[in-house]
Amino acid sequence: MTSRKTAIVLGGSSDIGRAAARAFAKAGYDVALAGRDVAALEPDAADLRARYDVVVGLYKFDVLDTASFEGFVNGLPALPDVVISIVGLLGVQENAESDLAHATTIMRSNYEGPSLILGLFAEKFLGRGTGTIVGVSSVAGDRGRASNYVYGSAKAGFSAFLSGLRARASRGGVHVVTVKPGFVRTRMTEGMKLIGPLTVDAPVVGDAILGAVENKTDVVYVSGKWRLVMLIIKTLPEAVFKKLRF
Amino acid sequence: MTLVSGWGRFPVVDSELLRPRSFEAVGEAVVAGSVARGNGRAYGDAAIGAVRTVAMTGFDRVRSFDPATGRIRLEAGVLLSDLIDTFGPRGFLPFVVPGTRFVSVGGAIAADVHGKNHHCEGGFGRYVDSILLRTGQGETIEASREENSDAFFATIGGMGLTGIILEATMRLRAVETGWIRERVIAASDLDAAMRALDDGDAATYSVAWIDCAAKGRDLGRSLIYLGEHAGPGELADGAAAFPVGKNPGLAVPVDLPAMTLNRTSIRAFNELYYRMGARRAGGSHVVSLYPYFFPLDAIADWNRIYGRRGFLQHQCVIPQAGARAVLGEILGRVAQRGDASFLAVLKKLGEGDGILSFPLPGYTLALDFPVKGDIMNFLDEVDRLVVAAGGRLYLAKDARQSRTTFEVGYPALQRFNAIRRSLDPAGNIRSKLSQRLFDEV
Ligand SMILES: Cc1cc2nc3c(=O)[nH]c(=O)nc-3n(C[C@H](O)[C@H](O)[C@H](O)COP(=O)(O)OP(=O)(O)OC[C@H]3O[C@@H](n4cnc5c(N)ncnc54)[C@H](O)[C@@H]3O)c2cc1C
Numbered sequence: 001m002t003s004r005k006t007a008i009v010l011g012g013s014s015d016i017g018r019a020a021a022r023a024f025a026k027a028g029y030d031v032a033l034a035g036r037d038v039a040a041l042e043p044d045a046a047d048l049r050a051r052y053d054v055v056v057g058l059y060k061f062d063v064l065d066t067a068s069f070e071g072f073v074n075g076l077p078a079l080p081d082v083v084i085s086i087v088g089l090l091g092v093q094e095n096a097e098s099d100l101a102h103a104t105t106i107m108r109s110n111y112e113g114p115s116l117i118l119g120l121f122a123e124k125f126l127g128r129g130t131g132t133i134v135g136v137s138s139v140a141g142d143r144g145r146a147s148n149y150v151y152g153s154a155k156a157g158f159s160a161f162l163s164g165l166r167a168r169a170s171r172g173g174v175h176v177v178t179v180k181p182g183f184v185r186t187r188m189t190e191g192m193k194l195i196g197p198l199t200v201d202a203p204v205v206g207d208a209i210l211g212a213v214e215n216k217t218d219v220v221y222v223s224g225k226w227r228l229v230m231l232i233i234k235t236l237p238e239a240v241f242k243k244l245r246f
Numbered sequence: 247m248t249l250v251s252g253w254g255r256f257p258v259v260d261s262e263l264l265r266p267r268s269f270e271a272v273g274e275a276v277v278a279g280s281v282a283r284g285n286g287r288a289y290g291d292a293a294i295g296a297v298r299t300v301a302m303t304g305f306d307r308v309r310s311f312d313p314a315t316g317r318i319r320l321e322a323g324v325l326l327s328d329l330i331d332t333f334g335p336r337g338f339l340p341f342v343v344p345g346t347r348f349v350s351v352g353g354a355i356a357a358d359v360h361g362k363n364h365h366c367e368g369g370f371g372r373y374v375d376s377i378l379l380r381t382g383q384g385e386t387i388e389a390s391r392e393e394n395s396d397a398f399f400a401t402i403g404g405m406g407l408t409g410i411i412l413e414a415t416m417r418l419r420a421v422e423t424g425w426i427r428e429r430v431i432a433a434s435d436l437d438a439a440m441r442a443l444d445d446g447d448a449a450t451y452s453v454a455w456i457d458c459a460a461k462g463r464d465l466g467r468s469l470i471y472l473g474e475h476a477g478p479g480e481l482a483d484g485a486a487a488f489p490v491g492k493n494p495g496l497a498v499p500v501d502l503p504a505m506t507l508n509r510t511s512i513r514a515f516n517e518l519y520y521r522m523g524a525r526r527a528g529g530s531h532v533v534s535l536y537p538y539f540f541p542l543d544a545i546a547d548w549n550r551i552y553g554r555r556g557f558l559q560h561q562c563v564i565p566q567a568g569a570r571a572v573l574g575e576i577l578g579r580v581a582q583r584g585d586a587s588f589l590a591v592l593k594k595l596g597e598g599d600g601i602l603s604f605p606l607p608g609y610t611l612a613l614d615f616p617v618k619g620d621i622m623n624f625l626d627e628v629d630r631l632v633v634a635a636g637g638r639l640y641l642a643k644d645a646r647q648s649r650t651t652f653e654v655g656y657p658a659l660q661r662f663n664a665i666r667r668s669l670d671p672a673g674n675i676r677s678k679l680s681q682r683l684f685d686e687v
Contacts, residue, residue, distance in 0.1 A: 051308050
């Protein structure tokens with residue numbers, strides 16, 4: 001009997017995290033959810049077990065507590081086949097402009113923590129010679145915007161990290177996926193003005209992540225329209241871009 | 247404030263829309279004038295809070311499932327589409343599904359929705375064993391047929407007015423496949439249609455699509471669809487036991503000008519529909535559950551077809567005795583006007599389960615009308631015919647009936663109101679619908 005594949009979701013309590021866990025469990029993976037508040041993950045674990053009859057593990061994981069990372073990875077009962085980092089913090093740009101602590105938290109939550117933990121998993125995966133790493137980054141990292149460049153720059157760093165890691169790890173049999181969801185209707189974006197046709201629901205992102213892992217896609221813009229939008233935005237000359245309001 | 251409306255996009259009214267993330271937050275969200283909202287598939291003003299609307303679709307977790315019995319405990323925001331996609335392949339389906347799969351469990355309980363099997367298997371509420379209810383008074387109670395049974399039977403079909411359903415335990419139906427063996431019967435007029443439905447009483451599923459543009463001798467001509475769950479041996483070679491449900495592909499991107507729907511286009515559509523169906527009449531064939539149960543779900547946002555001003559659905563039920571005459575009268579008047587829906591739906595209902603449940607043994611007719619001209623007066627007249635025949639109107643579709651029609655149609659109202667008062671003495675739970683039809687003025 002071949003044992004089932006396993007996926008671990010870091011940031012399992014987020015809407016996208018829940019959706020990703022459901023997509024993988026539905027596809028027959030045993031899943032693990034990792035988050036700051038393990039008790040809060042219990043209902044999601046019960047949901048996955050009831051729906052898909054899979055084994056679900058729960059682990060404590062805090063993306064800001066980088067000192068705990070090695071212990072966390074070594075403490076897992078087995079190395080998963082897939083690791084997915086959904087962790088991120090939008091924060092409040094206006095506050096981050098003057099509050100260094102807030103800016104730091106945004107930067108660490110979106111760049112430092114996710115990169116370090118995925119880097120660690122990458123080493124283990126390379127040692128084994130297989131594995132898939134998924135980082136959920138953002139279209140906001142494609143170009144810094146006046147309205148959210150603290151968050152955007154951290155995501156840009158994360159995207160660059162993933163891209164470099166992919167180049168290196170692919171030679172060792174390890175695949176790295178970068179996901180750029182665009183606008184997603186989630187708790188994080190609640191109350192924000194989202195552009196309808198460019199906005200998707202969390203389950204669409206979950207399915208896209210699963211699809212990218214199975215098809216070995218490198219970079220996914222969840223809604224194809226974003227690839228075009230960001231291509232245009234990326235190629236606008238800085239002189240024009242700085243005059244645009246967004 | 248936010249502008250909120252039901253599926254019919256009429257009326258559009260101001261109500262603060264809140265999306266709590268925990269059951270505690272649901273409790274805190276309830277202020278004077280709040281009501282729960284599921285997936286907004288009620289046509290009129292049932293899912294709009296007088297002051298505040300509490301959106302429940304975020305609560306979409308399954309708590310437990312027993313594959314031996316099909317018993318499931320879940321949060322009220324789980325959509326039936328999600329249940330079907332998740333548990334269908336495992337051999338389980340909801341016992342009762344309405345004409346769209348995009349309704350929440352909470353909304354299906356609150357409206358005690360009926361499916362094509364109501365005549366023999368009853369409504370959604372019949373398969374609910376218990377609910378976790380957050381009352382207007384601020385208590386959270388478990389209610390079942392044995393425990394807090396008044397609250398239980400008032401909540402089934404109670405249009406959210408007993409409080410907010412947080413969770414429910416219900417039974418799913420074990421099925422061998424996700425396919426339906428369908429038999430189509432062409433009926434040339436109303437008598438034939440009613441007869442075919444009567445003959446179909448033994449069929450698990452039955453429904454008639456009426457061409458409501460047909461007049462005179464053709465009045466009531468329809469296609470009757472009978473259905474049974476198909477066994478694995480009946481499927482086409484190589485067909486999966488469970489078909490894949492596609493997400494609505496084609497969407498109606500903008501509000502079509504009301505012009506698109508006119509006498510000619512409606513008549514042409516109906517003619518074509520009837521002819522195509524009649525050609526399939528006779529033998530039986532196996533179809534996927536999706537087109538069988540949810541034909542309209544194939545087109546996303548189809549409610550925009552009726553234009554910016556929205557539309558009304560009028561769904562009545564008329565007791566068996568005397569139904570022929572009243573249905574004939576209503577269909578005659580509708581055909582005369584020529585602006586009603588593409589298709590009307592006629593089906594038989596059985597006994598209702600909740601105190602305020604819509605179904606009663608008889609025939610139910612559902613029609614769509616764009617909001618324009620003298621439609622309100624026209625429907626007021628139709629309502630009078632309905633209640634004179636001992637019938638009533640479906641609250642999940644209603645946006646405009648009068649207090650009188652409502653009160654005459656629902657004689658158990660006194661009892662419902664007494665239970666409602668005991669659960670919510672301060673009257674915190676109020677929707678636009680309850681303000682229009684129930685609440686003391
Ligand atoms: C295309 C189409 C076809 C349909 N076909 C049928 C049919 O065949 N048979 C049928 O019976 N109905 C049918 N309906 C109506 C639909 O099934 C009901 O209106 C159902 O209640 C909608 O569920 P919802 O989750 O969208 O609820 P909403 O529309 O959001 O709410 C409906 C009612 O339920 C209450 N409610 C919702 N969630 C909760 C909760 N958690 N706790 C307490 N109260 C709650 C609301 O207060 C409101 O009174 C159809 C609707 C459409 C659009």
